Amino acid sequence: DSGVTQTPKHLITATGQRVTLRCSPRSGDLSVYWYQQSLDQGLQFLIQYYNGEERAKGNILERFSAQQFPDLHSELNLSSLELGDSALYFCASSVATFHSSGRNEQFFGPGTRLTVL
Amino acid sequence: GNSVTQMEGPVTLSEEAFLTINCTYTATGYPSLFWYVQYPGEGLQLLLKATKADDKGSNKGFEATYRKETTSFHLEKGSVQVSDSAVYFCALSEGGSGAGSYQLTFGKGTKLSVIP
Helix, strand or coil: CCCCEEECCEEEECCCCCEEEEEECCCCCCEEEEEEEECCCEEEEEEEEECCEEEEECCCCCCEEEEECCCCCEEEEECCCCHHHCEEEEEEEECCCCCCCCCCCCEECCCEEEEEC | CCEEEECCCCEEEECCCCEEECEEEECCCCCEEEEEEECCCCCEEEEEEECCCCCEEEECCEEEECECCCCECCEEECCCCHHHCEEEEEEEECCCCCCCCCCEEECCCEEEEEEC
């Protein structure tokens, strides 16, 4: 058990809908990362938040957005869903402080499997 | 940009066989290198890591050495077990824009099946 929790575990929805995925990082971790795992694209970084602020963006679509709340949990919002958005969405957390050496290990949650029909 | 290339699978080995999974990378600076493992139906677990050239990461009998001259980080194990069956991902992390942006860039993964 990594200490990172994600809900829900599975989500089935229809095209055009909007869903919210939730992540709670390990106790004490300030950074949250979101990744998408799909058969054709592999594992891709979407976005990172650090202590409530957006820190880095990867291959995240404009239809997707995220936020990190004061209690450090994070939500990934996916809207106007398309069939191609079906994937496993992972959240990871790390300490990632300003004074870190930059070699922080990321701890991954079990993922949310999204199926868009 | 950064990229990771690892050997395509699937790889099927008999128990106690020697394992090598090749991984090479492209990065603009001096990344940290990682191997993650994903067991069926689970999330990713860090298997081992190396943060600078010539470092050797090791865990559970697996080893990988950070080779800057060949930009490689090959995963090896001397004697695999059935329980090692999983998907293995090579990844790199390099400080991005601002402190704390150490997102991982992954290879496509190599599925390993070990048969008794």
